[in-house]
Amino acid sequence: MSGTAHPGLNLGASDARAHERSETPVFGFWVFLMSDLIIFGILFAHYIVMTDARAFGPGPAQLFDLKSVAAQTSLLLASSYTYGMASLAMKHRERIRPVALWLIVTAILGATFPGLELRDFANMIAEGGVPQRSGYLSALWALVGLHGLHVAVGLVWIAVMLALLAVRGLSNRTKTRLLLLGLYWHFLDLIWIGILSIVYLGGLA
Amino acid sequence: MARQATDPIFGRLDWSVTPFDDFLAAPSIDEAVASAAAAAVPLGALAVIAVLTWKGLWGALWRDWLTTADHKRIGIMYIVLAGVMMLRAVAEGFVMRAHQVTALDGGVLSSEHFAQLFSTHGTIMIFFVATPLVTGLMNFAVPLQIGARDVAFPVLNQVSLALTASGAGLVMISLVIGQFGTGGWTMYPPYTSATFSPGPGVDYWVWAIGISGIGSTLAGLNIAVTIYKNRAPGMRFLRMPMFTWTALCTSIMMIYAFPALTVATAMMALDRTLGFHFFTNDLGGNMMQYANIFWMFGHPEVYIVVLPAYGVFSEVSSTFSAKRLYGYNSLVIATMAIAVISFTVWLHHFFTMGQGARVNAAFGIATMIIAVPTGVKVYDWMATMFRGRVRLSVPIIYLVGFFFLFVFGGLTGVVLANPTIDYQIHNSQFLVGHFHNVLIPGVIFGVLAGIHYWFPKAFGFRLHERTARVGACLWFAGFVFAFLPLYWLGLMGMPRRSATYDNPAFEPVMWVTAGGAAIVVAALGVTVWNFYASTRDRAALACPVGDPWDGRSLEWSVPAPPPAYNFYALPQVKSLDPWTIEKAEGAPYQPADAYEDIEMPRPTSLGVVIGGAAFAMGFAVTWWVWWLAGVSLAVIAGAVIARAFVQDTTRTIPAREVEAAHQKVLQQARQIRAVDRDDEIAPANLGHAAPEVPA
Ligand code: HEM
């Protein structure tokens, strides 16, 4: 049913059939992300409910380091930009090299993010902010930790895509997968913006 | 949380975990029941292995079933899995009732054992009976109804089934190794926290439900995407059969409701295993959040399982009345309305938790409103039958039973929706009466109607009508005696989940319900027997042409069983009930104008690998065998990644071959005499229908 295809999905200059074939996986992946969004939504709601459940443990003022959070935010957003470059390269240049290069840049930026995040976590532990300390901290670690876990999975996925590019080249299946990974990667940005606003900025406001 | 030092290899597993040694140490009826149940699992498994080996069926099982990506077979496997689990859960229901007969000031079972029984019974019935039954029906029927060759993601479909099966496996193995939790099917903390339930039982629940819940999310995703993307040309939304509509709504609900369950179980796992404080009663934990999150899933779940049953009843009422479905649009709207409203009522499961009168009133009213669309549906089905050419075949018999019994259960639900009344009767046997009253006449009767309706399509022969009618009547009688008295008991003040009671007035009623439970066991026995007897007599029941009931939707236009690719050529749909129209216009069973090469997914063992590893992981975390948990997780990740590198994932069936197969089928259809509805259950009905009433 080509009449229902979304404009802008095409993987290359002119391949209607590949275009059509990637419809279903892309739509399915959107649905999956919406389902994942529910998970984050519930964790956000739970975090808000638990804001005051600190049991005399440490709170945002003791735990958060806005400078590091700002750095993480810039890194993640920059990596989304570079992923966008990879998508454009895939669509318009049809060569493996630029795609792979942009992916590698994305991966480097992306990998620095959990690096900083882990350092923050270590600082929090040093301040006594372990998840076992209070209901508030459990909610915090679950929310931020799940996002971090998603980023880690995304990094593994990028590695797999690099391997696929090397072995299979820019086949239509690989391109479709790159499209899905792109959705995933941008989705993580979205979640992070939520975390930044609600957890970090909201917590320190 | 105090975790004692454990063995690095075996975690907290040791030789004391089976119930057998307890029985040997202190023989009692209680321990005997536990040991017998525990023995049944390995013995049952051994029996199955023996039969498979004896008949030399391992290869076929592996090739045609375990590794298949065919939605029809996956659907059937879902239903078989649910059937096996149902045997256990019904037996448990009966054992509980038998126990309660003796339970005036005591009883044969220990209260610990009784608690395990209602916990496993409820868990199994909801997650491993009701859910896989409807998932199985949707998997089997939806692609056939919309003119698709398979679901959108056939391999993912296999993985979903495997995840559900591994959850079921965890519940089963808990009979033999260790014990199941005792917190009921909802496992409310703080009772189920590490402090008060330190053993592995609650962990079994957490992992069984967590793993199978992910499977259900993915199954819902798959079916929804299939309906959006794989419809045959011309199959517009408002031309889809009603069952497909309900499947669409159910699958959307699965996508949005099951994540809440995933979150609830994951938090519980973190609390129990890593000492977090989500739901504990110290250090700021909030146990009410558990009820909140759990029922965000839990209430939609009841509509997830009942909507497909409504879909079956829609198909059945119109097919067996030889009439177009009355009020199609109103049924679509009602289905959608239920799907949406069902996300706004979850709080009625904890009116007594203290959120104040206004909040309660809002949710109470929402709950009452949701009864309206269901009422619309009931009238639509009755109007469909009105002045139709009604045959009292088994599916219609179930529908009639549903009319009387389900409506009653729905009405008691409206009673419970009133918070002031709920304060009196919540947590009583009244509630137990209510939910069995909607789940059995709603979901179970609906699914049984669906199974009897589509069985000939799946296997190419009908089920014995007479035996099935006896079974249906036993279900009704058993249900009435086993569950309607519970309303009375509840109003007398008997709480649910009571292992013992001290009011002698309860005892006679318990006898009645135990008698009813025995009839239900008989009903299940007759139903299972009928599968065997019909398979034995399949030559006399055959309906290879595939249209034994003068069906209306596309699935009846293909032979029974259908070819792996479902349709020889994709149908062109011009209206609702396309197959009826085609027959009425006098030209069914025509060759296609052109045939195409068909691409179908190859079999793969991905599902078995992921399901097996998920099972091992759940088991390992339950028993703190950390190395195994790590290895299993790595296997899952490795399998997913390796799959990305597999190239030949499909095989192509050449157009020539498809055409030849179609010619053969058409010839058969032409040779076989068409029968009218008077001969519907006679051996002459080989599945070629002489249409009775035009359109
Ligand atoms: C077929 C015969 C059945 C019998 C004899 C039976 C019997 C029972 C009994 C005795 C209980 C414990 C009631 C109490 O708390 O005092 C129970 C609970 C329950 N049953 Fe059934 N049942 C049957 C079928 C079903 C079905 C078909 C379903 C769902 C599809 C179901 C779902 C449940 C649930 C969810 C509970 C609550 C468990 C809990 O308290 O956590 N049952 N049943």
Ligand SMILES: [Cu+2]
């Ligand atoms: Cu509810």
